[in-house]
Amino acid sequence: MATASMASSTKTLTSPSREEFSDRLLKGSAKKSYAPAVDIDWESPVVPDRFFLPPRVVSLYGTPMWADMTREQQIELSRQEFINLLSAGVWFENILNQALLRGLMHADITSSSTHYSLTELGDETRHMVMFGRTISAVDGKAFQPSRFQRMIINALPLMFQKSVLWIAALVGEEIFDALQRQILDDPELQPIVRRIMRIHVTEEARHIQFARDGARRDVPTMRRRNRFLLASVHGAGGPFYRYLFTNRAVYRRAGLDGREARRQARANPYFHETTRAGFAPLAAFLDEIGLMNWISRRMWKRTNFL
Template identity: 65%
Template sequence: MMTTSARTGTARRRQEFSERLLQGSVKKSYAPIVDIDWDAPFEPDKFFLPPKVVSIYGTPLWDNMTREQRIELSRQELVNTLSAGIWFENILNQALLRKMMHQDPTAHATHYELTELGDEARHMVMFGKAIAKVGARPVQPKRYQRMIINLLPLTFRGSLLWVAALVGEEIFDSLQRQMLDDPELQPVIQRLMRIHVAEEARHIQFARDGVRRRVPHMRRFTKMWVANINGVGGLFFRRLFTNPVPYHRVGLDPGQARQMARTSRHRREVQVLGFASLAAFLDESGLMGPISRRLWRRSGFL
């Protein structure tokens, strides 16, 4: 158990760290409604995701597609990713709001959580406007998925909340950093990613700090639970990155496309690179349990 003095010291350091992040938010935050030129036309021969991160890149199926078909698949996969981003931000915001009901409303940590909540709400607007601009239908969750989305915030508490936030944010963040300077990427999408990366960097720091401060004082069962349940994230991302909806929309056989994507050596390399930083952090924190490691590897992230 954490002693009173240790608890006080940890809380004080958390407040100081939160204050620094608040100051960073004041200096560098965005309003996507005005900070992105939504009236700018798309360039006709550029991709919506860089080719190298499209799920079937480098497969025989990709090789047989025209450039126009490849661009259209990148458009549909972007819409799929942005749609999932909206639902994840929704889950995180619900969990943060529930958490704040039990906190000191004058604390810097609470104020930063409110700031993050505001950032995520603007990101949801940004993703929604991007889907509308792209001119494709959002990928809506099925009824059972919406039920899960509404239940998850009830389970994201303590260290599990911050680990879940990292799983949801770091993989996307790492992949976006690989895309930012790709010359084949649409400028509007590039701008969206730059805004998201800049603000998510603070969110990731806050979540990592939350994990670091909790891990040394976690009960054995709690640590074992958090260390092994996070591997479910690998199954989620595997499903997300090979969602049959984009394949169907561009006229591909969803089963064949999914199989090629999941067995693609290039795709595995992209996923391993995207997960590398978070995997190292989970290992360092003692939160990469044997079940999680197996699930992340099975999903193609290790």
């Protein structure tokens, strides 16, 4: 009886292999995936007097500048910040796809993990199209990275291999995912916003599971020095996200003083609540696998993500 109980307990505690885990995700993809070209009503017009992001997650919410704005100006700022998020989403998907493709050159094409990587590539490509069409549908203009930023974007996939790829994917996806979950069920938002957020959150949940599983398996086998470097370098995500979320170009398009708007946003306690909520799930995971050291913690804290 005791032996049977121990065997049962051991079986319960045994985690699935990478192949078994990938098979599970492949089955989930087969059951629940979307084709934005047909699953979104692209002809539906923008609804007047509705926000594109919940006011509480707009960077200037609660500031003196926000109080001085008309509702129309507040909605316009939410539209520009929404467009900025989608534009950045396209950059992230681009980087991830390049890194995945490079990794597949050295992978077993018959394995389930390779097949899921290819499935994820398809998902991300459709997301890029969805984001681009959404920007057009809300009568927006995408925010483009500068020439220097494009050089960095094109160089990053060369460095994203194995554990680095999984952590980079999580830094690029989890913060957006947490923010999207605050958005998708808000009935006061534009219908197209809720629809694309629902699609993206559903499919991105599998991508995050895949990256987390890869990190859990790979990080313990890393050399101590490499693990310290990885635990330090992801902290650069804090300054990058602060720059992205308080981009002066966004404020200027909304008719505001870009420098003053950025200053107020970066000092805004409501905005700090949003960024901390966005980073919280990833911070907990990085702590769990031993990849949150004093260097990265300080960088995330200084930019108000912790």
